[in-house]
Amino acid sequence: xxxxxxxxxxxxxxxxxxxxxxxxxxxxxxxxxxxxxxxxxxxxxxxxxxxxxxxxxxxxxxxxxxxxxxxxxxxxxxxxxxxxxxxxxxxxxxxxxxxxxxxxxxxxxxxxxxxxxxxxxxxxxxxxxxxxxxxxxxxxxxxxxxxxxxxxxxxxxxxxxxxxxxxxxxxxxxxxxxxxxxxxxxxxxxxxxxxxxxxxxxxxxxxxxxxxxxxxxxxxxxxxxxxxxxxxxxxxxxxxxxxxxxxxxxxxxxxxxxxxxxxxxxxxxxxxxxxxxxxxxxxxxxxxxxxxxxxxxxxxxxxxxxxxxxxxxxxxxxxxxxxxxxxxxxxxxxxxxxxxxxxxxxxxxxxxxxxxxxxxxxxxxxxxxxxxxxxxxxxxxxxxxxxxxxxxxxxxxxxxxxxxxxxxxxxxxxx
Ligand code: ADP
Ligand code: MG
Numbered sequence: 001x002x003x004x005x006x007x008x009x010x011x012x013x014x015x016x017x018x019x020x021x022x023x024x025x026x027x028x029x030x031x032x033x034x035x036x037x038x039x040x041x042x043x044x045x046x047x048x049x050x051x052x053x054x055x056x057x058x059x060x061x062x063x064x065x066x067x068x069x070x071x072x073x074x075x076x077x078x079x080x081x082x083x084x085x086x087x088x089x090x091x092x093x094x095x096x097x098x099x100x101x102x103x104x105x106x107x108x109x110x111x112x113x114x115x116x117x118x119x120x121x122x123x124x125x126x127x128x129x130x131x132x133x134x135x136x137x138x139x140x141x142x143x144x145x146x147x148x149x150x151x152x153x154x155x156x157x158x159x160x161x162x163x164x165x166x167x168x169x170x171x172x173x174x175x176x177x178x179x180x181x182x183x184x185x186x187x188x189x190x191x192x193x194x195x196x197x198x199x200x201x202x203x204x205x206x207x208x209x210x211x212x213x214x215x216x217x218x219x220x221x222x223x224x225x226x227x228x229x230x231x232x233x234x235x236x237x238x239x240x241x242x243x244x245x246x247x248x249x250x251x252x253x254x255x256x257x258x259x260x261x262x263x264x265x266x267x268x269x270x271x272x273x274x275x276x277x278x279x280x281x282x283x284x285x286x287x288x289x290x291x292x293x294x295x296x297x298x299x300x301x302x303x304x305x306x307x308x309x310x311x312x313x314x315x316x317x318x319x320x321x322x323x324x325x326x327x328x329x330x331x332x333x334x335x336x337x338x339x340x341x342x343x344x345x346x347x348x349x350x351x352x353x354x355x356x357x358x359x360x361x362x363x364x365x366x367x368x369x370x371x372x373x374x375x376x377x378x379x380x381x382x383x384x385x386x387x388x389x390x391x392x393x394x395x396x397x398x399x400x401x402x403x404x405x406x407x408x409x410x411x412x413x414x415x
Contacts, residue, residue, distance in 0.1 A: 033150050035084065035414040038100075042086035042146040045098050045106065050086035050146070051174060056166035056411035057082045058151035058158045059207035060242055060373055061364050062216050062231070063324075063331050064309040066339055068201030070263050070302045071222040071274035073309040076203055077231060077407040078211035079242070083149035083162035084414070089174040090142030095130055097123045099147040111142050116195045125160055128195030129167040132187045133177070140175050152401070155244040156370025160196075161204035164188030169209070169411040181209040181410065182224060199256075211410040218313055222276060229316050231407045236321050239381045241374040243353075243388060244401040245345040248369035256366060259298060259339065266290060266299040275302040297338035304334055325360025325375045332362035332372075341367030348391055349374065349400065356380070356387030373405065 031037040035053040042050040057078040064074035090096075095109045099122060107123040114131040126145055133140040145167065151159040168184040168191075171177065179187070188205035192198045202221055211217050215228040233240055267275050270286055275298075278286050283303045290296045308331050312324045332350045336342040346363040349372040353361045361374040376384050385402045392400055 033084065033148065035086075038084040038086045038146065038148040039415060041100050041148060042088075042144070045146050046088075046096070046144050048088070050144070051088040052086070052170065052413055053415040054085045054087065054166050054170040054173070054411065055082045055414050056085070056162045056164075056169060056208045057211070057408055058162050059204060059211065060157060060240075060371065060405050061203065061207075062240075062373070063312045063328060063362070064203075064305060065331065065335055065362075065364065066259060066263075066341070066366075067276070067302060067305050067309070068203045068221040069260055070267075071276035072302060072306045073276075074203045074219050074221060075216045075229065075309050075312060076207035076211065076219070077216040077405065078207055078410050079151070079157060080406050080408045081149075081151040081157065081162075081403075082408075083147055083151055083159065083166045085163075085166040085170050086146045086148075087167075087170040087174060088144045090144060092142055094142040095127065095145075096143075097126045097145045097147075099149075101147065101149055101153075111140065114195075116197070122163075124196045125163040125191065126167040128191030129164050129187060130171065131195050132190040133168065133171060135190070136187065138175070138177050138179075140171055140177070143171065143174065145170070152244060154248055154370075155246070155401075156365025157242070157244075158204040158208065160192060160198070161188060161200075161208045164191050165205055165208040165411045169413070173413060182206065182226075184411070185209040199260075207410070209411050211408070213409045214407050216316070216407060218309070222274070229313055231316055232319075232321065233407065234378075237378045238321055238359075239376050239378050240405040241353075241376060241381065241385065242364075242371050242403050242405045243349045243374060244371045244403075245343075245349065245369055246398055246400060247343070247345050249343055255341065255368065259341065262292075262295050262298045263302060265292070266295045266302075269295070270299075275299060276306060278303050280304070280307045297340065301334045301338040304338075305331060308334075322359050322375075322377075325358070328360035328362040328373070328375060329354060335363055335367060339367075343368050344395075345369065345392075345397055345400075346372050348395060348397075349388055352388045352391035353384050356384045358384050 059076045061076045098106045153159040185205035216231040218227045350361040353374040359375040
């Protein structure tokens, strides 16, 4: 997933969302985004130096969309955009959280009195992690936390997973819990599912916790096996652009839940545990057994999408990176026509980018807004960016935000 609960509505230019490229020049908070600035901000908020600074990235999914709740495959990569967290352990059980990215001051809680029902707003993400760690029987007490993130919120780039994974990684070190990155990811997912109340899959947190530089992460969401797949963009003269459409369309009655229920219905009709178990070779016969046209489309997307993940991995392993372009575009068409989760802005990114010479493009994330990715030859990056921006202007849309997606490292301690 695709942790993109529907129903946020409108543009997502809330505090915390910002142009990652313009971020270093952010006049409101001097100094480049980095551990020194985050540590200094912690000092200003809490009056003492932090015990350390940690980083956890946002992510984009290269291919494998809506497959994660069908036990399927995903292939995300970590972004250079990161949530930085300056943190210290506290002996008195008090949990204080503060973000430089949202208005409002320090939120003060007690680590031993956290309840999922208490809607603490954004603080629910870090508080949920403390809750999930304690629920898992781990000895975690109080802490002071200060966040400073360049992951735009609500753009489908997983700013929420970045917060969760940064929190779990910091507490893992501060409380010497000895958790592996995969376990940290599961703690983050549990926080988001059970404490914040967002029914996301495991992809976002796994990407943030486990990705490595220069790679995409092949994750089998059934058994959580993973493999780092080399994704050599720069070496091959290529760029992957993230185009944030800056819209998030309201879809009132839970489009995500409907798709999910439709997938489950398809699996039931076909007598399989999950749609992942429908072989690509048997797709035609499987579709013949489904009467409901909508469910047929959902099934066709999931089965062909899992196949596309395998195709992309095969091409990357063979060093044929440019050839993944058409597979990305095929994935978009499937999301648009079969899974019906695209929107006019996302379609326009794909169409205008491809018309301007991109190798391929697709929406990424849950859909109905958020971001698209575009694979281009480095030499064409500027022209394609201009073409997409121009197309948005001509359509009367606000200018999209375009930034390069360099496959980056997962969560780590910085200081
Ligand atoms: P996405 O994960 O796709 O960016 P979500 O809706 O899942 O979108 O998560 C966004 C929410 O996460 C924000 O509304 C906010 O509550 C929280 N959040 C993300 N980044 C920050 C931040 N830097 N400071 C405070 N809250 C944040
Ligand atoms: Mg999220």
